[in-house]
Amino acid sequence: MNAPRSQYLIKGVSVLGRGKTDLLIRDGVIAEGSAKDAHVIDADGLVALPGLVDLHTHLREPGREDAETVETGSRAAALGGYTAVCAMANTSPVADTAGVVEQVYRLGREAGLVDVQPIGAVTVGLAGERLAELGAMATSAAQVRVFSDDGHCVADPRLMRRALEYVKAFDGVIAQHAEEPRLTEGAQMHEGEVATRLGLTGWPAVAEEAIIARDVLLAEHVGSRLHVCHVSTAGSVDVLRHAKARGVKVTAEVTPHHLLLTDERATSYDPVFKVNPPLRTAADVEALRKALREGVIDIVATDHAPHAVEDKECEWAYARPGMLGLETALSIVLDVLGLGAGNVPAEERSDEAGRRRHPGPRASGASASGYSDDWDLIAERMSRAPARIAGLAEHGHDPAPGAPATLTLVDPAARRVVDPSDSASRSRNTPYAGMTLPGRVVATFLRGEATVLDGKAVK
Numbered sequence: 001m002n003a004p005r006s007q008y009l010i011k012g013v014s015v016l017g018r019g020k021t022d023l024l025i026r027d028g029v030i031a032e033g034s035a036k037d038a039h040v041i042d043a044d045g046l047v048a049l050p051g052l053v054d055l056h057t058h059l060r061e062p063g064r065e066d067a068e069t070v071e072t073g074s075r076a077a078a079l080g081g082y083t084a085v086c087a088m089a090n091t092s093p094v095a096d097t098a099g100v101v102e103q104v105y106r107l108g109r110e111a112g113l114v115d116v117q118p119i120g121a122v123t124v125g126l127a128g129e130r131l132a133e134l135g136a137m138a139t140s141a142a143q144v145r146v147f148s149d150d151g152h153c154v155a156d157p158r159l160m161r162r163a164l165e166y167v168k169a170f171d172g173v174i175a176q177h178a179e180e181p182r183l184t185e186g187a188q189m190h191e192g193e194v195a196t197r198l199g200l201t202g203w204p205a206v207a208e209e210a211i212i213a214r215d216v217l218l219a220e221h222v223g224s225r226l227h228v229c230h231v232s233t234a235g236s237v238d239v240l241r242h243a244k245a246r247g248v249k250v251t252a253e254v255t256p257h258h259l260l261l262t263d264e265r266a267t268s269y270d271p272v273f274k275v276n277p278p279l280r281t282a283a284d285v286e287a288l289r290k291a292l293r294e295g296v297i298d299i300v301a302t303d304h305a306p307h308a309v310e311d312k313e314c315e316w317a318y319a320r321p322g323m324l325g326l327e328t329a330l331s332i333v334l335d336v337l338g339l340g341a342g343n344v345p346a347e348e349r350s351d352e353a354g355r356r357r358h359p360g361p362r363a364s365g366a367s368a369s370g371y372s373d374d375w376d377l378i379a380e381r382m383s384r385a386p387a388r389i390a391g392l393a394e395h396g397h398d399p400a401p402g403a404p405a406t407l408t409l410v411d412p413a414a415r416r417v418v419d420p421s422d423s424a425s426r427s428r429n430t431p432y433a434g435m436t437l438p439g440r441v442v443a444t445f446l447r448g449e450a451t452v453l454d455g456k457a458v459k
């Protein structure tokens with residue numbers, strides 16, 4: 001016999017920002033009515049969203065458990081409102097066999113805070129030379145559907161074509177880290193005015209755009225699904241818009257940091273702002289925001305990239321690229337979609353005084369995206385669409401009677417100052433330290449079990 005599961009009555013919650021309702025959580029699903037012995041959660045002022053799904057997370061286990069583990073990363077995810085994360089394959093050993101993906105999958109189940117869906121490597125050891133055992137990973141207990149050499153680009157066009165063809169058999173998708181390596185040798189930051197001023201080697205936008213252009217043509221040629229990781233330039237958006245208009249099966253993600261920060265941050269020489277692809281220009285940020293609204297970019301993915309202190313608190317040139325994202329993603333997206341954000345560059349509002357009054361996302365009115373309001377847009381870009389791309393059938397369902405009780409409750413009126421030492425991650429490399437961000441995750445539920453209550457992880 002299973003132990004009786006907890007029941008929760010979420011009172012007066014606004015589902016996707018619409019109206020007020022009570023949600024009863026019982027037996028892992030959302031039910032109607034009420035129950036006498038349920039834990040009551042006063043959700044006045046809170047918004048319910050489907051549990052967030054991150055298609056791009058680095059959990060660092062196995063190999064760099066000093067930077068993050070499946071458990072600590074899962075906790076950071078739950079605190080950020082996530083109920084599922086896809087764990088990138090650039091671990092040590094690389095997740096290029098059924099054995100490693102099953103290990104990560106099992107560690108995720110043991111932690112029990114979010115569903116950890118392993119991503120398999122495309123090539124053996126991420127070396128870009130021969131295909132990994134994609135079929136064995138797909139049929140393993142982890143049932144891998146997303147494959148990526150993230151951290152590295154699958155630069156060889158013939159290998160990329162083979163990989164795209166191979167995963168068609170099980171409706172898999174290749175998630176590409178689009179970076180032409182010959183164009184980014186020694187690169188330290190975005191190639192542009194700021195890099196010239198600082199005397200740092202540039203990472204040109206075309207190194208990303210050229211690979212995306214090639215890959216959408218390959219995907220079209222073989223009729224396969226392509227996903228583009230961390231899109232960072234206006235030119236990439238143009239290529240994607242064109243490809244989608246042609247009917248190419250391509251999806252794309254943008255990170256919270258590429259929606260908010262620019263290459264000006266590098267003038268601090270603080271390696272916390274070093275990331276791949278690099279922070280770009282204000283014009284790129286604008287194009288990415290527009291593309292996210294319009295659906296040319298399908299999802300927000302964190303690219304949560306924890307790094308140990310010794311890999312970040314050093315000279316810029318020696319620091320590893322990457323930044324934390326799980327615990328701040330929703331706040332950044334709220335900030336970016338917030339009213340007024342279009343007038344005042346969000347990154348200039350880095351303190352309470354400079355920050356304009358924040359009314360939160362629009363609750364009604366037409367928008368360029370075709371979604372009825374901004375909460376619906378957030379649900380689509382941060383939960384439903386990533387769940388569809390990753391094939392996570394239990395995720396991405398709007399909170400309503402009959403749906404799985406896999407959801408998150410957000411207080412959009414809350415403000416918080418980001419303190420890196422507060423993070424549940426093992427690492428501290430958040431680029432938002434000291435910034436005041438809107439929104440706070442109050443509770444997260446995974447199949448009816450609370451993983452976060454009162455803003456604190458339950459285990």
Ligand SMILES: NC(=O)N[C@@H](CC(=O)O)C(=O)O
Pocket residue numbers: 058090150151152177274275276277303305306320321322323
């Ligand atoms: N984004 C990064 O700058 N770093 C990622 C790798 C990657 O996403 O390319 C990492 O694994 O640290």
Ligand SMILES: [Zn+2]
Pocket residue numbers: 150151152177229230276277
């Ligand atoms: Zn990458």
Ligand SMILES: [Zn+2]
Pocket residue numbers: 056058088150151303305
């Ligand atoms: Zn990554």
